[in-house]
Amino acid sequence: MLGTVERVNETARGALIVFEGGDGAGKSTQVQAVARALEFQGRTVKRTREPGGTPLAESVRGLVLDPAHAPVDADTEALLFASARADHVNRFIRPAIERGEVVISDRFVDSSVAYQGAARGLGLEHVQELNEWALRGLTPDLTVLLDVDTSVAESRRTDRGLAADRMEGEDRDFHTVVNQAFRDLAAAAPERYLVLAADQPIEVVTDKILDRLAEVLS
Structure with a gap:
């Protein structure tokens, strides 16, 4: 199924759609599926990720x-992510939105809040304030949280057979804190979040996301 989003014309407004969740939640899979569906419906879609999205x-x-x-000081880590985000927003995300395109990002600022603010112990508000200059008022139109149990996510990461990066290689307690932080962020902003259990069939999750996007992009 392709959801209920109708085909659009060239004057459709741009939007920022973000996928969040712990490592192994299936974000990349859903980014690809939703992007393909929206492109089929006539929208211009730009896929991106954080950290990343621009050469810098x-x-x-x-x-x-x-x-x-490793190890990297928590403050240094947070500042590096914020600096990358500033370039990403200024050079990629904001210009695409202004052109009327839909930007779909695998992670955004809430990842910094969960990972550095909660799991690294810097404080959620501190990390949010640190990123204000990078965002300059930009807020996602929708944040999709793919919620998955820490042990399930750990198994998925192992099954991929790939070397873990520095974040993925953290212990289970670290990832448990990250997952709970995402849930708390979603509970505090239900109008911006769509929380979905990530252990559902891929097609079911995709359809639920597209149903919500029909409201967001209308």
């Missing part, structure tokens, strides 16, 4: 996620 931000990604650079 991708370079920062390589630095901050490389296990060879």
